[in-house]
Amino acid sequence: MPDVLKYLRWEITKRGARITGCDEKFKGAMEIPSRLDGAAVVEIGKEAFSKRHSLKSVAIPDSVEVVGEGAFASCDELEELHLGAGIKRIEKGAFNSCSSLKTVEIPGTVESVGKWAFSDCSELEELQLGAGIKKIEEGAFQSCSSLKTVEIPGTVESVDEEAFKDCAGLEELRLEEGIKTIEEDAFKDCSSLRRVVLPSTLKALARDAFDESVDLVVDDAQPQDGAFGGSDSLKSDASPKTTDDASQYLRWEITERGARIIGCDEEFEGAMEIPSRLDGAAVVEIGKEAFSGRHSLTSVAIPDSVEVVGEAAFASCRGLEELRLGTGIKTIEKEAFAKCVSLQSVVIPGSVEVVGMGAFKKCSGLRATVGNGD
Numbered sequence: 001m002p003d004v005l006k007y008l009r010w011e012i013t014k015r016g017a018r019i020t021g022c023d024e025k026f027k028g029a030m031e032i033p034s035r036l037d038g039a040a041v042v043e044i045g046k047e048a049f050s051k052r053h054s055l056k057s058v059a060i061p062d063s064v065e066v067v068g069e070g071a072f073a074s075c076d077e078l079e080e081l082h083l084g085a086g087i088k089r090i091e092k093g094a095f096n097s098c099s100s101l102k103t104v105e106i107p108g109t110v111e112s113v114g115k116w117a118f119s120d121c122s123e124l125e126e127l128q129l130g131a132g133i134k135k136i137e138e139g140a141f142q143s144c145s146s147l148k149t150v151e152i153p154g155t156v157e158s159v160d161e162e163a164f165k166d167c168a169g170l171e172e173l174r175l176e177e178g179i180k181t182i183e184e185d186a187f188k189d190c191s192s193l194r195r196v197v198l199p200s201t202l203k204a205l206a207r208d209a210f211d212e213s214v215d216l217v218v219d220d221a222q223p224q225d226g227a228f229g230g231s232d233s234l235k236s237d238a239s240p241k242t243t244d245d246a247s248q249y250l251r252w253e254i255t256e257r258g259a260r261i262i263g264c265d266e267e268f269e270g271a272m273e274i275p276s277r278l279d280g281a282a283v284v285e286i287g288k289e290a291f292s293g294r295h296s297l298t299s300v301a302i303p304d305s306v307e308v309v310g311e312a313a314f315a316s317c318r319g320l321e322e323l324r325l326g327t328g329i330k331t332i333e334k335e336a337f338a339k340c341v342s343l344q345s346v347v348i349p350g351s352v353e354v355v356g357m358g359a360f361k362k363c364s365g366l367r368a369t370v371g372n373g374d
Helices: none
Strands: 008-012 017-022 028-031 039-044 055-059 080-082 103-106 126-129 149-152 172-175 195-197 215-218 250-254 259-264 270-273 281-286 297-301 322-324 345-348 368-371
Touching: 080 103, 126 149, 172 195
Parallel strands: 017 039, 028 055, 055 080, 103 126, 149 172, 195 215, 259 281, 270 297, 297 322, 345 368
Antiparallel strands: 008 017, 250 259
């Protein structure tokens, strides 16, 4: 492919070839080669094709696993895009502001669609999300104002903040069974959207996920106060949940190692006994900022299954008075319990190998931190 090769720049890494740039003089259709200098092309590097205004179409080969940050950002004449069947990650802003792009088919090999990956693709009319995608990150399709129909497969565990915000033309949204979390403002300001059926698998629906004008039908999901912008249109067939069921307030994801708790509803009050298993998987981690700022949390019992308490996991829980750390914990990360001003005492089990910087900083009521191991 001599005509294409003379415009491309690349480097050879341990994993394969990474394309790092394209000459501004290139015009028309770009079929990216699958091999360069004898190495498989595995990555389109950061901003490699950014602002190539004369680029009309792109075909990415199956060998490519990563489309890097801003790789095709602001290619405003790009009309056609073929994504290869080997892609695993589409990183932040990869196709941001490709304003002429009309159709996108994302293969199921993709694990996550990165932050603002297709935001401001104002002419995007058709979006196909392959079964296998696990996460749609913050603002991924924000301001795609020409989108009319979106179907999100059940393999997607989380639709993050503002993922489809300002998609003014969106009229139909289909959410398949399997989806667990819809974050804040995910479908905010989708002014053409009138009715959405939420899947029974939904465990967490964040505040203001939809406009108040949307007619929402819920089976088993229990949203936070204000989850629908104060709408009276919520219809639910769910029976009331018992307040001693901690899982109804938690958000989590399943990883290769086990379950990671990623959030807790603001409405939770009192004592939290974190379950040792969720969706059949052992709870092994309390994620970053999972309980941060939950001022009505008064006590926490972390099960023995947990190995990691993440960065700022319980930071600024001002009402937290009692804490039991399970005997399986190995790492307490940076600022995990910072500014828990009501905490009186902590027993750190001997299983703990690392206590991160500032893990208990500004815990002004803490009189003693006692270890029960070596």
